[in-house]
Amino acid sequence: MTTLVRNAWYVAAWSSEVDDTLRRFEILGEPVLLYRRIDGSVAALHDRCPHRQLPLSMGKRIGDRVQCGYHGLTFDSDGSCTRIPGQDKIPPSACVASFPIVERHDIVWIWMGDKARADEADIFYMPQMSDPAWHAHQGGALHIASNYLNVAENLVDPAHVSFVHPTTLGNSASENVPVHVVTEGRAITAWRWIRDAEPVGFFKAFGGFEGNVDRWHYYHLHLPSLAVIDFGSAAVEDRIAEDERDRGNRVFALHFMTPVDENRTVDRWMHLRNTAVDDAEASARIDALLQKAFAEDVAILEAVHAEERRPQHRRPIRIAIDRGPMVYRKRIGELLERERTEDISAEPTPAFVYHD
Amino acid sequence: MTTLVRNAWYVAAWSSEVDDTLRRFEILGEPVLLYRRIDGSVAALHDRCPHRQLPLSMGKRIGDRVQCGYHGLTFDSDGSCTRIPGQDKIPPSACVASFPIVERHDIVWIWMGDKARADEADIFYMPQMSDPAWHAHQGGALHIASNYLNVAENLVDPAHVSFVHPTTLGNSASENVPVHVVTEGRAITAWRWIRDAEPVGFFKAFGGFEGNVDRWHYYHLHLPSLAVIDFGSAAVEDRIAEDERDRGNRVFALHFMTPVDENRTVDRWMHLRNTAVDDAEASARIDALLQKAFAEDVAILEAVHAEERRPQHRRPIRIAIDRGPMVYRKRIGELLERERTEDISAEPTPAFVYHD
């Protein structure tokens, strides 16, 4: 059975990945053609001519239209067919599927599910994305040979940090600190504070702390696969309360996970920060630090996926620190069941709910 | 279900591909050993020892016989076993299958189906192959990762030329010119004339035309997978009629498509021409022009095959220009059904019928 949730807004690309050329992406197992119209807006078509199935991305643009490279069938950017060489009649069935697209904050969002349920109000947003006191910086895209559930689960799992990222995002001070998990709206949040401990590598390098700090990790995982990791540190002397995190060095790492198919995931990541707002060099340094940590995750996630595909003789065990992942998988299962059965009394599709 | 028609003569190799060494080919999903006997004739055996299944092509020749490289079982070139080391008795079951072979005009033909139905009279022939007024030139072999039906269909489809080969075999003048399709005996013919238009790249380079020309394309597709493309141009001033094509620059491009298996096809191609008959340099120039065009086809055909193997959500559409391909696929379906059900009242196997 599929693990892929269709009724959701996914990040199809950074805005910078889409231009006036015809480019093929794979999202939820489907080939998708993305290109910019002359007016700059983004068009998204199923990347397969309905005639002989050549990817339309192998054709060419004629204005805002796309002409198939095999027999010249031509489609408008909404997918309707405008020309079939050799005949005058163009039946409506000669169309290609299009996908709703919304571009905001340099991110191209796509809706691969039931169009009637696509509501732009559900697209992820957090106020810091448009707050001049915060700096937003797009990082890169991780191409991970692992099911998206493994990737997403990792981002509502503070406990792995001590072991996978001992020199960057974690250290041994946090190995046994308990994790709290709550569910708010459609987001699952796992968090923990490590008080009065040595700063981790990231904040040694970036925050310039020398003495002990209070450190927090809040992992907000929005269904189906979008994570906001709120992490930061403040000097112990500042005695900040849990709701005073803006007083410290605070970073939001955002992960937009888009399933390529059941076995591959693209994780586009970016960060928002409340310090060094005008410091371009800081962005590069943070990227380098995060990339080191993410490479550690990728090695783990790909090995886990490969191992899960081998013959199994027993059920995996679940432990106390798995509360975030367990809630997450349970709720994904509910979403999938709702999509599988076309429940006409179902609630609206999963929306983003942000509470600071 | 298989798409492979077994009761037909296929091109196994150019004559130049077969010599006294043991060489393995794959045809219709079967491994085939080809080699020349001492008298120069070609032997074709199933390339698998009936004992421990080592490919016989890994063994060695002993005169006209083949000795398996594992335990020395030795087979005559007709497949009968002549020696089993360690025992004197050689039961008839210790044979290896052989395949009927006919070599003509530097082409090695093979019959992979029911031997009782193999009739040499069915082997493709056209008079120009032995007419000194025509020059025959073997090109190469395209190894294409696509089902042979896609490859063959492309050769009864004049409409793709304008879009796939805009600089070589076609140009935009023909985009909307209607295609005629007729069925003659066991061949399907699609053709069209483009009158009084700019010459295409091929005939600019090869025919030396400067003004407008009358151009024709006749695609004869013989079941199951042999194509003769009759194309040429004549100056508009010559006012040639449809049946006067020999008055123009006329080229027959022949494609002998042999399925390797359901996913791969070898397309051996050659041409016959009525000009520059003694000009070896012209052959090389024509090869180069055709190779450029064929590379364009290969890119398309492999992409189509890959896309056809992805999950499908709808039926592909058929359009007016598909008449040739549609007739072709329908008739292949009939052949397959006849082979599948061992219809003992069936007509003879598909034969070549050539009408000029």
Add this chain to the structure above:
Amino acid sequence: MTTLVRNAWYVAAWSSEVDDTLRRFEILGEPVLLYRRIDGSVAALHDRCPHRQLPLSMGKRIGDRVQCGYHGLTFDSDGSCTRIPGQDKIPPSACVASFPIVERHDIVWIWMGDKARADEADIFYMPQMSDPAWHAHQGGALHIASNYLNVAENLVDPAHVSFVHPTTLGNSASENVPVHVVTEGRAITAWRWIRDAEPVGFFKAFGGFEGNVDRWHYYHLHLPSLAVIDFGSAAVEDRIAEDERDRGNRVFALHFMTPVDENRTVDRWMHLRNTAVDDAEASARIDALLQKAFAEDVAILEAVHAEERRPQHRRPIRIAIDRGPMVYRKRIGELLERERTEDISAEPTPAFVYHD
């Protein structure tokens, strides 16, 4: 159906392949972690954390324990869990499977089957392994893309030597010499003598024979997949009897075949010899000679396996020289059936029986 016999001692590694680092092996389709404890003994654990399935070999050692690289679960070298970060309670189910290990004569033996049936007395041994009159030399490990039955069968099959190894282990003098096959305890023995013939390449190079020799090959194949090949030569003038082989140049080539899975086998090979006992250079020369012969086998065995996986239209034939392989496959079939059905009246697991 599986071809893999589980209730047997297999060679997991040469002793030199295991040290204090965490190293992953694949045996009978299972991932196995091998490492040396501080006291030098070898631990073998299923290489998969029972929690999120990360290979434990990607974790790190803490004393004799292994800490998972994802969430820090820690296991003793017997597989019991000693720590689960974030919780105090450690249920017994949080363990990882361990495998019985015995290390002898620089060989690490593993038992992958029913632990209750593991009896160290069944581990292969031959007196020459600890006899100072004999020199034991470990060669290498062949990684072969072929089912282990093909590899093992080849080692109870003297007949292939003439054809596969004409310049090293065999020559044409033996092509028609009959093979004797007996079953002794749980070993199958095939042998033949070639009297008064030209020495084979191996003994030309190694034995220094110039005139004709008497040559023998005894293939002892112990179920499920351990071979002892007793081969040697003596000058014809010495007129040695069948039971006087120690008077000649005698070599035991040992093959410890461990299935990786149904499609791959590791064949660790070594030899014992009664001459040049203190001559290290002789070992290297013998290794080189054997490696040349084994490369010839690997090419055959991989081609046979590939061919066996293609579509089959007929049953392979069996011939007189197949007696060894036929007895072997029949007895493997019996072992598999006994394992498949959990016969509680079954005899003990297959044991090594050595008769000189």
